[in-house]
Amino acid sequence: MTAVDAFPPTTDALPLDDAGLLRAEVARLTGERDALRAQMERRDVELETATRMLAARAQTMTSVIDAVTEQSIIGTDVDGVVRVWNPGAEKLLGRPRADVVRKQRITDFHLAEELAAAGGGLSALVQVALAEGRDVRDWTYVTATGEERTVSVAVTPRSDDSGEHAGWNFVGTDMTEARAAERLKDQFVSLISHELRTPLSAILGYLELVLDDPDQPLTDEQRSYLSIVERNAQRLLRLVGDLLFTAQVEAGRFTLQPEDVDLSAVLRGAEETARVAATAGGVRVDLELPAEALVVRGDAVRLGQACDNLVSNAVKFTPAGGRVTLTLRAGWQHADGRFGDRELPGTAPVVRIAVRDTGYGIPAAELDQLFTRFFRASTARRNAVKGVGLGLSITKAITTAHGGTLDVASVEGRGTTFTLTLPR
Numbered sequence: 001m002t003a004v005d006a007f008p009p010t011t012d013a014l015p016l017d018d019a020g021l022l023r024a025e026v027a028r029l030t031g032e033r034d035a036l037r038a039q040m041e042r043r044d045v046e047l048e049t050a051t052r053m054l055a056a057r058a059q060t061m062t063s064v065i066d067a068v069t070e071q072s073i074i075g076t077d078v079d080g081v082v083r084v085w086n087p088g089a090e091k092l093l094g095r096p097r098a099d100v101v102r103k104q105r106i107t108d109f110h111l112a113e114e115l116a117a118a119g120g121g122l123s124a125l126v127q128v129a130l131a132e133g134r135d136v137r138d139w140t141y142v143t144a145t146g147e148e149r150t151v152s153v154a155v156t157p158r159s160d161d162s163g164e165h166a167g168w169n170f171v172g173t174d175m176t177e178a179r180a181a182e183r184l185k186d187q188f189v190s191l192i193s194h195e196l197r198t199p200l201s202a203i204l205g206y207l208e209l210v211l212d213d214p215d216q217p218l219t220d221e222q223r224s225y226l227s228i229v230e231r232n233a234q235r236l237l238r239l240v241g242d243l244l245f246t247a248q249v250e251a252g253r254f255t256l257q258p259e260d261v262d263l264s265a266v267l268r269g270a271e272e273t274a275r276v277a278a279t280a281g282g283v284r285v286d287l288e289l290p291a292e293a294l295v296v297r298g299d300a301v302r303l304g305q306a307c308d309n310l311v312s313n314a315v316k317f318t319p320a321g322g323r324v325t326l327t328l329r330a331g332w333q334h335a336d337g338r339f340g341d342r343e344l345p346g347t348a349p350v351v352r353i354a355v356r357d358t359g360y361g362i363p364a365a366e367l368d369q370l371f372t373r374f375f376r377a378s379t380a381r382r383n384a385v386k387g388v389g390l391g392l393s394i395t396k397a398i399t400t401a402h403g404g405t406l407d408v409a410s411v412e413g414r415g416t417t418f419t420l421t422l423p424r
Helices: 016-067 087-093 112-117 121-132 176-211 220-250 263-281 300-316 364-369 378-382 391-401
Strands: 071-076 082-085 135-142 148-159 165-174 259-262 284-288 295-298 323-333 348-357 405-411 415-423
Touching (some): 112 121, 259 263, 259 300, 263 284, 263 348, 300 323, 300 348, 364 405, 391 405, 391 415
Parallel strands (some): 284 323
Antiparallel strands (some): 071 165, 405 415
């Protein structure tokens, strides 16, 4: 090859068509280069903006968490090692952030015996949240000075920016004083109830003697007065019994006397009990019972009490001209709570008692409070419905003790339906 052959010809030496093509190609490549450069500059701006936004969001979250001083917020990685420790946690547990983050685990602050009883380790704290997405319950925290605090802890899983599981959030509220106050209140209720029951029993006993004494007959006026006294003493005795029952439930001393119970008979008894009040109030009570007996294993007295509470409530909440319907059905319940008449894979045999009324109804915002002790719906107060707010909490406790569920559906002004479901 000669020296001349070693160098490519310039565009001046190329034929006219080839030179034009080369210039066009160079122009195209130059344009692509400029476009790529502009795109890179835009991406740089976008990346810088996103970085600033992420930093701002992180700073905002940190500021919010640090502003919470009455609740402890503790974030951990998947192994339970602490990564977030807010001022509320410092205040509650008496440990500064620098001594905890990346150095200790969430389990280090729990009562060891309590963790062991729940299965031990981190899994004891997070197993329910792992299965259901959240969990709220009381745990015992141990402070830096060794003091034990009762804390209501909400546990939720934490994800990173890519959606992968990154750990756990533990939000705690100190309930030590509140729980102590509740225990004192229950002890007081139990004590007072016991002290009231004894004189009430004596009053009712002597009233019975006076009313039924054949040797000293009463005038009609005297009998009327003493009947009023007896009726109110019985009412007070029932209230004392309800208070004692709720105290037993709270203390974990509520027991059942199981036997075979015919629920049709229980509902007939509830209808008979409510019949006088329903007739006086102009309320119609209908029974829809199956032809065959429906028998469950349970405490006949307590199940009767639960049905009496539901029926009497329905009658009290229904104005004159309204209707209360009691329905009993056997069927099959799906895992998600749906009820059907046929047995299907995954269903369980149940019995359902429905008490439906056409009364005042309950506001939607109050439905989740109905089973709280001493709570009374605003419609009850507005319409002067008598009661102290214990019946539904008692009914809920009885239902739960039997392994059942109690549900409510209501539309204000159109009535309410309570559904009691029991296994069979």
